[in-house]
Amino acid sequence: MGLRERFLGARAASRPAEPEDDLFDEAFLKRLELLQVISRRLFAGRQRAERKTRKVGSGLEFADHREYSPGDDIRYMDWTVWVRLRHALIRLFEEDEDLPIRIVVDVSDSMSTRGGAKLRYAQQVGAALAYVGLANLDRVGLTCASGAHHLSLPAVRGKGRIFRVFEFLRSSPRGGSTDVRTTCSRVAAQAGQPGLTVVLSDFYDLEGAFEGLNMLRFRKHEPVAIQIIDPMEADPRRSGLRGDLRLRDVEGGAARDVTLSPATLRAYAEAHERFCDRLESNCRSRGIFYVRAPIDVPFDDLVLRIFRQGGILA
Amino acid sequence: MSFAGLSLSQLLPLMGAGAGVITLLYLLRMRRREIVVPFAELWERVTRESESRRLWRKLRRLLSWLLQLVVLALIGLALGDPRPEVWLRDPYTLAIVVDRSASMGGPAEAESESTRLQLALRRAEEEIRALGPADKAVVIAAGAEVGVASPLSGDPATLVPGLLTIAPMPGEADLPRALALAGHAVADREGARILVITDGAVDPAGADALATCVEGDVPCAVARVGGSSENVAITAFAARRYPYVRDKIEVLTEIHNLGDEAATIVLDVEADGVSVGRREMTLASGEVRREVLGDLDAARARFVARLSRPETPGEPVGLPEDDEAYAVVPPLSPLDITLVSDGSNLFTEAALLTLDDHIRLSAATPESARLGTSTELAEADVVIFDVGDELLPDTLPDTHVVIFDPWRHETSPCPIAKKDDIARPFLTEQDLKHPVLDHVVLKDVNIGRGTLFQTEPGDQVLVRSLGAPIMVMREGAHTVVAIGFDPRQSDFPMRMAYPVLLDNLVRYFEQGRAGFVASLPLGLRREVQLPRIGLNPEGVTRVEMEDPSGATSERPVENGRVFVRALVPGFYSLRSLDGPLAGASVELAVNQADVHASDLHDRLGELQLPEAAAADEPPDPAPLGEGPLWTLVMLAVAALIALEWAAYHRRVTV
Numbered sequence: 001m002g003l004r005e006r007f008l009g010a011r012a013a014s015r016p017a018e019p020e021d022d023l024f025d026e027a028f029l030k031r032l033e034l035l036q037v038i039s040r041r042l043f044a045g046r047q048r049a050e051r052k053t054r055k056v057g058s059g060l061e062f063a064d065h066r067e068y069s070p071g072d073d074i075r076y077m078d079w080t081v082w083v084r085l086r087h088a089l090i091r092l093f094e095e096d097e098d099l100p101i102r103i104v105v106d107v108s109d110s111m112s113t114r115g116g117a118k119l120r121y122a123q124q125v126g127a128a129l130a131y132v133g134l135a136n137l138d139r140v141g142l143t144c145a146s147g148a149h150h151l152s153l154p155a156v157r158g159k160g161r162i163f164r165v166f167e168f169l170r171s172s173p174r175g176g177s178t179d180v181r182t183t184c185s186r187v188a189a190q191a192g193q194p195g196l197t198v199v200l201s202d203f204y205d206l207e208g209a210f211e212g213l214n215m216l217r218f219r220k221h222e223p224v225a226i227q228i229i230d231p232m233e234a235d236p237r238r239s240g241l242r243g244d245l246r247l248r249d250v251e252g253g254a255a256r257d258v259t260l261s262p263a264t265l266r267a268y269a270e271a272h273e274r275f276c277d278r279l280e281s282n283c284r285s286r287g288i289f290y291v292r293a294p295i296d297v298p299f300d301d302l303v304l305r306i307f308r309q310g311g312i313l314a
Numbered sequence: 315m316s317f318a319g320l321s322l323s324q325l326l327p328l329m330g331a332g333a334g335v336i337t338l339l340y341l342l343r344m345r346r347r348e349i350v351v352p353f354a355e356l357w358e359r360v361t362r363e364s365e366s367r368r369l370w371r372k373l374r375r376l377l378s379w380l381l382q383l384v385v386l387a388l389i390g391l392a393l394g395d396p397r398p399e400v401w402l403r404d405p406y407t408l409a410i411v412v413d414r415s416a417s418m419g420g421p422a423e424a425e426s427e428s429t430r431l432q433l434a435l436r437r438a439e440e441e442i443r444a445l446g447p448a449d450k451a452v453v454i455a456a457g458a459e460v461g462v463a464s465p466l467s468g469d470p471a472t473l474v475p476g477l478l479t480i481a482p483m484p485g486e487a488d489l490p491r492a493l494a495l496a497g498h499a500v501a502d503r504e505g506a507r508i509l510v511i512t513d514g515a516v517d518p519a520g521a522d523a524l525a526t527c528v529e530g531d532v533p534c535a536v537a538r539v540g541g542s543s544e545n546v547a548i549t550a551f552a553a554r555r556y557p558y559v560r561d562k563i564e565v566l567t568e569i570h571n572l573g574d575e576a577a578t579i580v581l582d583v584e585a586d587g588v589s590v591g592r593r594e595m596t597l598a599s600g601e602v603r604r605e606v607l608g609d610l611d612a613a614r615a616r617f618v619a620r621l622s623r624p625e626t627p628g629e630p631v632g633l634p635e636d637d638e639a640y641a642v643v644p645p646l647s648p649l650d651i652t653l654v655s656d657g658s659n660l661f662t663e664a665a666l667l668t669l670d671d672h673i674r675l676s677a678a679t680p681e682s683a684r685l686g687t688s689t690e691l692a693e694a695d696v697v698i699f700d701v702g703d704e705l706l707p708d709t710l711p712d713t714h715v716v717i718f719d720p721w722r723h724e725t726s727p728c729p730i731a732k733k734d735d736i737a738r739p740f741l742t743e744q745d746l747k748h749p750v751l752d753h754v755v756l757k758d759v760n761i762g763r764g765t766l767f768q769t770e771p772g773d774q775v776l777v778r779s780l781g782a783p784i785m786v787m788r789e790g791a792h793t794v795v796a797i798g799f800d801p802r803q804s805d806f807p808m809r810m811a812y813p814v815l816l817d818n819l820v821r822y823f824e825q826g827r828a829g830f831v832a833s834l835p836l837g838l839r840r841e842v843q844l845p846r847i848g849l850n851p852e853g854v855t856r857v858e859m860e861d862p863s864g865a866t867s868e869r870p871v872e873n874g875r876v877f878v879r880a881l882v883p884g885f886y887s888l889r890s891l892d893g894p895l896a897g898a899s900v901e902l903a904v905n906q907a908d909v910h911a912s913d914l915h916d917r918l919g920e921l922q923l924p925e926a927a928a929a930d931e932p933p934d935p936a937p938l939g940e941g942p943l944w945t946l947v948m949l950a951v952a953a954l955i956a957l958e959w960a961a962y963h964r965r966v967t968v
Contacts, residue, residue, distance in 0.1 A: 111352075113350065113351070202352065202353075204352055206355050206356070230352075233353070241349065243347075244347075245348070245349050246346040246347065246348045246349065247348075247350075247351050247354055247357050248349070248350050248351070248354070249351060249352075249353075249354030249355070250350045250354075255348065256354065256357065257346060258357070258361045264360065264361060267360045268356065268357060268360045271360050272353070272356060
């Protein structure tokens with residue numbers, strides 16, 4: 001980092017984002033098409049939109065028994081059990097239903113530092129995932145959320161709706177604090193039916209990051225955590241920050257006077273790494289798919305990595 | 315230190331104001347840059363862990379403040395253009411004369427564990443370190459030999475290593491030569507002066523030279539590094555065989571208390587590592603005592619005497635060099651005596667034959683002596699001429715000679731001249747104390763005729779006839795004893811005194827013979843005659859000398875003489891490398907045995923030197939050899955600023 005950037009760090013942080021038109025330009029669309037082709041090859045042989053919910057209903061595949069209660073359709077009574085045990089049980093079937101995909105993009109202020117590189121990256125990844133999902137005839141919905149905002153795009157189907165997705169991402173509000181728990185609560189509350197919920201965030205929420213994801217899982221969702229990381233922020237030793245500074249959180253709060261020495265910077269980098277590792281281990285222990293997404297990795301490479309690891313859309 | 319630029323009164327306010335400004339700036343709180351971070355919560359957690367290091371941060375700030383003050387002080391110093399006093403005075407040329415006599419190895423007064431020479435060298439180094447950019451110095455080591463330890467130079471790197479080569483040397487310092495050399499070395503040079511560093515234990519010649527130097531044109535100062543003068547020394551140590559019991563020996567030790575107080579010491583004498591005597595004695599100040607250990611077995615060849623104090627055995631009493639002495643038993647070799655006789659006086663031959671257990675007697679005729687055909691004459695230790703009427707040879711052999719009636723004829727080779735002939739002389743006076751006449755009574759001897767001698771200064775008249783010398787001994791390289799009558803013309807051979815006289819003569823020559831005491835004093839160049847230490851010089855041109863440390867060196871032999879360099883007391887061994895008896899070796903004892911060298915008294919007090927001759931205290935070392943000091947100060951400032959810059963960028967001082 002140059003001298004100017006070191007001395008003008010505060011102003012550089014509040015630098016306006018690049019024009020939104022550049023976000024989903026022609027080149028981006030071409031890369032999406034390529035992604036779709038690759039995803040077809042990866043998922044070849046599978047039926048489209050073939051996802052089963054856990055909902056027990058009127059499907060064809062036997063799922064379970066339950067006690068008969070008056071009013072139940074006697075067509076579903078298990079007469080074999082009745083004849084043998086004289087016990088009235090109703091047969092339950094899994095209901096075949098499309099699994100909705102909801103992509104949640106964190107638009108908090110922490111995603112907008114350093115020119116909003118993380119937010120742009122999250123939007124691009126979100127758009128790519130949405131495009132692949134739409135191309136697979138899945139129902140894809142989007143939510144841009146933070147502690148201050150929560151705006152959702154209802155689930156749509158069909159590849160042609162991708163431009164609505166782009167438009168939604170462009171026009172969504174920004175700002176507010178990172179509040180993963182509140183965001184996930186709202187997503188779960190809004191969702192008519194549980195589904196695959198991809199959360200794109202830096203998860204800079206010490207206490208609530210994992211709780212939010214776990215709450216989604218508790219609500220029968222299949223949460224996927226994609227942690228957007230700016231390497232410069234993760235390891236500030238690269239930034240050249242040193243000396244007596246006043247640190248102010250981009251999401252508000254009291255400023256803190258600190259003296260940054262090489263040891264302090266190293267300690268922060270190690271603490272950040274530990275934070276990410278703990279989030280990852282928590283997610284993996286609960287079966288939540290977790291991906292760490294440094295923004296210096298091209299978004300399409302990241303998406304393909306996600307596909308290959310089979311966490312989502314597979 | 316003087317300031318050639320701004321004065322101290324100008325500098326102090328400037329530096330005070332600067333220090334105030336720096337302190338004020340440091341007291342003001344530094345305006346911090348504000349940095350927006352996305353995850354302040356984690357930052358807070360990390361920085362909270364380093365709160366404990368706040369004290370260190372404050373300390374670092376304090377260090378930074380101190381660093382700035384030091385930089386300010388150095389800049390102020392540079393503005394003052396500091397210059398050491400040595401740069402402002404006139405240059406001088408200093409000749410440092412370091413006394414390296416044996417007494418300099420004695421203990422120093424200021425530091426009991428250091429020797430006087432160590433203090434002297436330290437003082438010399440201080441003088442060298444104090445040289446200014448234009449000053450020069452030369453170091454002269456004054457021992458028995460005088461040498462330049464460090465040549466004239468102004469560079470301490472050249473001068474100081476020369477000091478390391480100076481060690482105590484046996485014997486007295488040759489101060490006259492050393493001071494003359496020092497005077498010549500600094501003569502006609504700017505600010506010439508001489509500094510003599512000595513313990514004051516100098517010999518009279520050295521004291522005179524110092525007095526002359528102090529009164530000379532070149533300023534001469536004396537720095538004393540004296541110490542305690544207490545010293546007890548072995549000034550003589552020798553072993554000899556009993557003349558008549560050759561397998562027995564006696565050992566003489568002379569002990570001298572050179573100190574100012576009575577001293578109680580223990581004398582240990584060892585023979586071949588076995589103690590043969592131990593005596594404790596108290597010697598008054600200045601007392602000399604001789605201790606004789608007698609009746610010792612001559613089979614033991616090496617004797618060592620050691621002095622120590624009863625309460626601290628093994629520790630030296632004053633100078634260590636004179637607390638040990640060494641002696642070897644003289645070799646047992648018979649005295650070669652040749653009797654030149656016409657055969658008419660058998661009494662002489664009979665008297666000599668009774669001594670055949672420690673002499674080797676051979677005979678020669680007067681004719682063979684005259685013709686020079688007798689080889690015995692050339693090899694004899696003593697030649698006795700008792701030729702009667704026969705003529706003596708034209709020249710006497712190069713050895714001790716006893717001549718009966720040397721002036722019987724008109725011509726004689728006898729160096730003692732004839733004064734007059736005398737008929738029927740009476741032997742009226744004799745030197746009773748002379749060993750040759752020990753137990754000899756001559757007063758009733760009847761003599762037919764005789765010769766009176768003309769003596770010269772130094773001649774010893776053994777017997778007189780009515781006051782005129784009739785029996786004379788002349789000592790020199792070779793001793794001549796002239797007896798002015800013929801035994802045949804007297805009744806002397808018939809008397810008991812005759813064989814006693816011959817025995818006394820033989821014993822006299824035997825005791826005066828080389829090798830009786832085979833001991834040398836310490837010295838750089840000591841001449842040793844091989845026969846005197848029992849080594850046959852025939853055909854020997856080279857000998858190998860082994861010193862007490864076991865080091866060997868080869869030395870040439872000329873005319874049976876060799877020069878020995880003996881700087882350490884102890885036993886030395888000489889081995890002939892060629893000649894018929896190549897490989898034969900003898901031992902030689904080397905001792906300090908020099909009362910002057912062992913005397914540690916400061917003799918300079920007796921000289922009453924003027925006060926100006928007393929050297930000042932050692933000068934302070936010159937801070938720098940050359941070059942303006944302010945440039946170095948500014949270099950230091952630059953280095954400090956560079957250090958601060960690096961520390962700032964490494965965030966050590968911020």
